[in-house]
Amino acid sequence: MRIIRTEFVTLFLLAGCVALLAVPLKVISWFPGDLSFLLAVPIPERPLWHGHAMLVGYAQMVLGGYLLTRPGQRTIMLYGTLWLMARAAIFVPGTTGLLLGAAFNIAVFTMLFIYAGLNFFRAAKRLKSAIPGMIIFLLLLAESLYQAGAIYGYEMLCEGALRGVIWLMILLLFMMGGRIIAAATSGALQKRDLYRPYMAQGRLETVGIAALIAAATTDLAMFPVAISAFFSILAAAIIFCRLWSWRVWLVWDFFDLTSLHLGYAMLAGGMVFYAVQTLILGASSLVDFHGALIGGFALLSITVMCRTVMQRLRFTISLPISMRIASLCLIASALSRIAAFQDTASRELLIISGILWECAFIGFIGTLIWLVCRFRSAKIANANRS
Numbered sequence: 001m002r003i004i005r006t007e008f009v010t011l012f013l014l015a016g017c018v019a020l021l022a023v024p025l026k027v028i029s030w031f032p033g034d035l036s037f038l039l040a041v042p043i044p045e046r047p048l049w050h051g052h053a054m055l056v057g058y059a060q061m062v063l064g065g066y067l068l069t070r071p072g073q074r075t076i077m078l079y080g081t082l083w084l085m086a087r088a089a090i091f092v093p094g095t096t097g098l099l100l101g102a103a104f105n106i107a108v109f110t111m112l113f114i115y116a117g118l119n120f121f122r123a124a125k126r127l128k129s130a131i132p133g134m135i136i137f138l139l140l141l142a143e144s145l146y147q148a149g150a151i152y153g154y155e156m157l158c159e160g161a162l163r164g165v166i167w168l169m170i171l172l173l174f175m176m177g178g179r180i181i182a183a184a185t186s187g188a189l190q191k192r193d194l195y196r197p198y199m200a201q202g203r204l205e206t207v208g209i210a211a212l213i214a215a216a217t218t219d220l221a222m223f224p225v226a227i228s229a230f231f232s233i234l235a236a237a238i239i240f241c242r243l244w245s246w247r248v249w250l251v252w253d254f255f256d257l258t259s260l261h262l263g264y265a266m267l268a269g270g271m272v273f274y275a276v277q278t279l280i281l282g283a284s285s286l287v288d289f290h291g292a293l294i295g296g297f298a299l300l301s302i303t304v305m306c307r308t309v310m311q312r313l314r315f316t317i318s319l320p321i322s323m324r325i326a327s328l329c330l331i332a333s334a335l336s337r338i339a340a341f342q343d344t345a346s347r348e349l350l351i352i353s354g355i356l357w358e359c360a361f362i363g364f365i366g367t368l369i370w371l372v373c374r375f376r377s378a379k380i381a382n383a384n385r386s
Helices: 007-031 050-065 072-089 094-123 128-150 154-190 202-220 226-244 255-282 286-312 321-339 346-384
Strands: none
Touching: 007 050, 007 072, 007 286, 007 321, 007 346, 050 072, 050 094, 050 128, 050 154, 072 094, 072 226, 094 128, 094 321, 128 154, 154 202, 154 226, 154 255, 154 286, 202 226, 226 255, 226 321, 255 321, 286 321, 321 346
16 A cells, blocks of 8 residues: 655645745834834845745745655655755845855755656656746746845846746646646536536637746836736636636535635736736836735645645545635735725735735644644554554
8 A cells, every 4th residue: 555645744834834924024024113022033134035935935835845746755854954944044144144045045946846847848748748847947047046136236136036936936827727727627517417628728728828928028028018917917818718618606615626716816816906007007016916926826825735735645625614714814815915005004904914814824734734633643543443
């Protein structure tokens, strides 16, 4: 009988922890006067540290836990240790901290590319199948550029690298919708004798990938914002078309699926918000991506992580009530963060968004711990019976 390994859950838990801790640290830095009683908490002083932690630090653990299925326990422990050292390096002052952070962060992405990214190239029979491997390589490149900008004091290079990471994650999430969400929705429809063929929608996916690459390229190349906004809206429209074509309302009571559908829809809605904001302001900003990242990236990632844990530990895939509440909290957090773009009650909305985010990840971390404890208890009980 195949041994069920649980090392990957540790990586998912670390992803939840960095998401849980980075937001309060940012809030304290926003309102130092009102939160002076918390100033003893160490606050990183480097520019863009929050965005880097929430994007790179979080994504490294999500991708690692999901993709590192073949490496043994020692490799995964090394991966997690390098990640922890990279997170700790941000609190080391001066050039020493910058060099340590660069070395450990680049090492993490290098391991991810060697152990997971190269597999996509080896197994690819066509170019589209190799795109996830290309994305992991480009994430490594973007991180290298970010760290070079941090070491040499080029903040614009750091911001451009983070912007590249955002587009790469959006592209990866879009493709995930064509694989994981489409397959899971198809399976649920088949259970109700509502089978629909061609759920993957290959041609539509190709157009969406092309639109996202065009949006990312024009944004990073600083073309007129209207061009990137156009392609972003086109990609969002394709996501909505896919959801409509999948007839997602027919399986609304499968909440593990509904959570994926909502996350996919929030990704599209966040991209529309990004496009509208850039058109109104006449310039693109990292802040404009919050809707897509909180509502799309965060919701899709915690749902996929929880489903992955349940699947690999051989539980029935049905999200616990704690995860359902966490998903709703993330949706509300995203909407609150989007609403804070204007001046009226923006501070209050930011705080509300942060509180809802914290609640969501407390629920997520608690759920994973409960699932592992439940698995180990069942394992011990089976061993005693035998």
